[in-house]
Amino acid sequence: MTQGRAGGYRILHEAALRDYLAGLPDLAAALGGQPAAWSITEVGDGNLNLVFIVKGARGGIAVKQALPYVRLVGESWPLPLSRAHYEYLALSRQAELAPGLVPALLHHNEVLALTVMELLQPHIIMRKGLIAATHYPRFVEDITTFMARTLFFTSDLALAAADKKEAIAAFAGNHALCKITEDLIFTDPYRVAEQNRWTAPYLDALAASLREDMELHVAISRLKLKFMASPEALLHGDLHTGSIMVTDSETRVIDPEFAFYGPMGFDVGAVIANLLMAYFASAGHERTPGERRSFEVWVLETVERVWSEFERKFLELWRTEAAGDAYPATLFVGEKGAVWLEAERQAYMQRLFADTVGFAAAKIIRRIFGLAHNIDFELIEDPQRRAISEARAVRLARAMMVETGTFRTIADVTGAARKFRDWQPELSG
Amino acid sequence: MTQGRAGGYRILHEAALRDYLAGLPDLAAALGGQPAAWSITEVGDGNLNLVFIVKGARGGIAVKQALPYVRLVGESWPLPLSRAHYEYLALSRQAELAPGLVPALLHHNEVLALTVMELLQPHIIMRKGLIAATHYPRFVEDITTFMARTLFFTSDLALAAADKKEAIAAFAGNHALCKITEDLIFTDPYRVAEQNRWTAPYLDALAASLREDMELHVAISRLKLKFMASPEALLHGDLHTGSIMVTDSETRVIDPEFAFYGPMGFDVGAVIANLLMAYFASAGHERTPGERRSFEVWVLETVERVWSEFERKFLELWRTEAAGDAYPATLFVGEKGAVWLEAERQAYMQRLFADTVGFAAAKIIRRIFGLAHNIDFELIEDPQRRAISEARAVRLARAMMVETGTFRTIADVTGAARKFRDWQPELSG
Incomplete structure (x- = not known):
């Protein structure tokens, strides 16, 4: 497989992609009209890949192609194309387990490390919506269904031990992506x-104190x-609000190229961490004091409901669908x-829950001191206001990581977040 | 590989084995003399395989061939020949990591699921020596070196995460053997x-109370x-005193066909459990009260030293050889x-240590109520005396499993064992 890839891989820019898609009758028909008339736009704003939106007379599709290096850094940081294989594998499994909550798969080419999916529109990246203080009424219901089902059904609670071991092995080769997490987050x-x-x-000073x-x-x-x-279940592996596309009424989880068998709390913690960062960033986006208060109330309610609904659904699956060896x-x-x-x-x-609290903390700290930041904070233009929001998030994160046991319920987490919302940190400089 | 096996596998009984070995010049030379003059004796007393001792004019070898079913039960319980592959893989790795503590590998045939090793003589199965109240002065030193080195060097403390994931995957296919443990022990x-x-x-009544x-x-x-x-490290997977061959001055660990990546405490617990069973069985082998007292003192000291020396060596490796990603x-x-x-x-x-205590308890209970018993107890002829020894062991094991946290040090374990040594259980019947 690797050899095939090394042999036939080439980066498809606009013209080559047009020819390639024109050669696939089903996709060409779905797009409709003449290939020359298709609009092709590169929209990848992630760190690793090329992403094209292709639109024809009849419809649109999204095309994702892995690059042999980390896009954020450049060719000096090579990264195996095999991640497209694991992403396809994970997406297929998620589509079975959580139908309607991931984009539909239309085509996959192993050699080109290329996957074609339904075009999600008018969905937007959830993180952007959160920055605009948008409430998403479907989000809790959908994300908790996604997590409960993908984690439960790939765990020892649902699988025979032999199938579980083979599933772990099937994702073991995705270690280059795991290594990114191991280095950049941990x-x-x-x-x-x-x-x-x-x-x-x-x-x-805060950065120095963490060191x-x-x-x-x-x-x-x-x-x-x-x-x-701790290969407990098949993780998405990068489940932040930039990997979730939303409308008022729909939620789609995208980009599972970091998928592997790991600890469940890493996925649940990622969602909670990114909501907490949206909460702390919110003050930095205020133009008038209190204007985002109802959004902030919604975000913390959402944190609470993400955990409580996830827990409820996971437990319900365990009570009714436990076919595993555990x-x-x-x-x-x-009785x-x-x-x-x-x-x-x-x-x-x-x-x-304790794992979730710890991993959530790790996800917060990496976004403030590591390589990859997020726009919740980055779009706060005044660096001093940004630093204040970030310092509040870090204060909560440190407590969650070293005093994990004192957070017994999700209300302990949101209560602490509320407490630090108006805390004034001492800044350097 | 599987196909090759299915194609060429046949059970080698005496005549076929003689021809097979005669066709391998190095082995034939090591045996010496005419093949027709070699003595070939089947000695397998384990549960799964054929084991032959072959002796010629010059020397001897041991030949182990996997059968496609569980020998203890018969052809009605099939078991994949691939276990010979994993055993060979594990033995090779153990030989690198703990040289001199496993039998030398002389030949392996993947299709026949057959491995030839040095003949261990005058070594005997340690369990038999323990029943005869023999002290083994080298045992602690050797088994703790074996465990500390094989567990440490295959863990995240010593390996890069990518290598660790690939090693886990390399053993994932041995799940049929894991399943035996999952069912029969757990x-x-x-x-x-x-x-x-x-x-x-x-x-x-005790069996009913456990249910x-x-x-x-x-x-x-x-x-x-x-x-x-919990794939912490490459386990032997069946490290009881029947998998250890000893003399006064040598120790060899054999039979790692249950090898896979699992929790370290499972191996350490196996050794401790089997020593504790030797201790409780000892009273049943007494012909005159107190005649085995010095052996019993030695066994409990050995339990203590197995943990303390294992811990010391493992920590020392961690301080000096930590090249892993953890x-x-x-x-x-x-400072x-x-x-x-x-x-x-x-x-x-x-x-x-807590894992070790828990797994040790599991290993004791399975030998008293499960399918595979051990001769420490089985050779106590009077069933009432046997039951008394067994009930004492079970009393300790239950405490170790459900009150694991109260056993803070290995002295807590041996202290409890000593306390139950003369406890008089109520028996049924």
Whole structure:
């Protein structure tokens, strides 16, 4: 497979892509009209790939092609094309498990590391909507269904152990993408690293304090080990609000190229972290004090409901669809068995919640001190206001990472967020 | 590979084996003399395979061939020949990591699922020596070196994450052997299962109480999930005293066909469990009261030293050979970093100790109520005396499994064992 790719791979820019699509009758028919008349626009704003929107007389499609390097950095940072294979594999599995919550797959070419999907319109990247203070009434329902179903049905609670082991092995080759996470989320923000950046000079002292904070280094290292060696379920692996496209009435999760078998809390924590960052960034986007208050109330409610609905749906699947080798039903028969198993389900969710809190914290800190930032904060033009929002988020994140056990419920998380909303940090510079 | 096997596999009984070995010049030369004069004896007393000792004029070899079914049960329980591949893979890795502590590999035939190894003589199966109350002065030194090195060097503490993921995948196909463990150790002893047996009628009530003990079922299910989904290191996977061959001055670990990436505590717990069973069985082998007292003292000292030496060696490797992606050195620089990392190492070992205690308990219970028993107990002829020894072991094991946290040090384990040594259980019947 790798050889085939090395042999036939070429980057398809506009003209080559037009010819390629014209040669695929189903896609050409879906686009409609003459190929020469199709509009082709490169829209990739992610860090890794080319993304084209192609529109014809009848309809549109989205085309994603992996580049053999990290787009954000350039050819000096090579990255295997095989990630397109894993993304396709994950997307196929997610489509089975959470129908309607990922884009429809239309075509995949392994050699070109290229996938064609339905064009999501009028969907926008959720992060952009959050910056504009938009409420998304469908979001909790959809994202919790996506997470509960994709995580539960790929776990030992739903799968026979043999199938689970083979599934882990099927994604083991995606380690270059895992390595990005291991470095950029779990290591670099806590040490001197060339690619780190932060809102200087205001956060200089905070950045330095994180590099010296050994209690935090132990906590992030435990999380890193858990990320590397706890294949609980098939993760999306990069489930931030830039990987979610939304309208008022629809939600689609995109871009699972970081997919692998890892700890469930990493996905759930990613969603919660990005909502918390939207919350802390909100103050920085205010033009008049309090104008985004109802949005901020909605975001924290959403954090609470993301956890509580995820937990409710996951537990319900466990009660009704447990066909896996873990917690065998034959060990929990009768009324007494049911009571003990239900108590254990609650204990399991409590452990998963602790993981979620820890991973959420890691996702926040990397966006403020690491390589890849997010526009929630970046679009706050005044760097001092940005730094204030960021410092508040970091204060919460540090507590979540080193005092994880004190966050017993999701209300403890949102309560702490509310408390730090108006906290005035001391800035450097 | 599978196809090749299906194509060419045949069971080599004496005559066919003689011809096969005669066709391998190096082995034939090592045996010496005429092939017709070689003595060939089938000695397999394990549950799964054929094992031949072949002796010629010059020397001897051991030949192990996997059968396509579980020997203990028969052709009605098929088992993939691929286990010979994983055994060979594990043995090769163990030979690199713990030289001199596994038999030398002389030949492997993937199609025949056949491996030729050095003949271990005058080594005997350690379990038999323990039943005869023999002390093994080299044992602690050797087994702790074996465990510390094979577990450390295949863990995230020593490997890059990419190599670790590929190593996990390389063993993922050995799931049929894992399934045996999942069923026979982690499930069947706790429910009605046709293959269960115990010393009836004396342990009937105890067997029934285990089937009703929901606190225990939760504990064993947590251990099962950890066994299935915690690929910490390359395990031997079946490290009991029947998989260890010894003399006064040598130790060899054999039979790693259950090898896979799992939780380290499973291997360490296996060794400790089997020593504890030797201890509790000892009273049943007494002909005069107290005649095995010095052996019993030695066994419990050995339990203590197995943990303490394993811990010491593992920690020393971590301090000096940590080249893996976990706990990156750059996050723990300077004196303060060193202090925090060392504290975390101790905390890590404490978590590993808790796993060890739990898995040891699981290994004890399965030998008393499950399919595969061990001769430590089985050779106690008087079933009532046997039941008394077994009930004492079970009493300790239940405490270790459901009150794991109360066993903070290995002395807590041996102290409890000593306490139950003369406890008089109530027997059924």
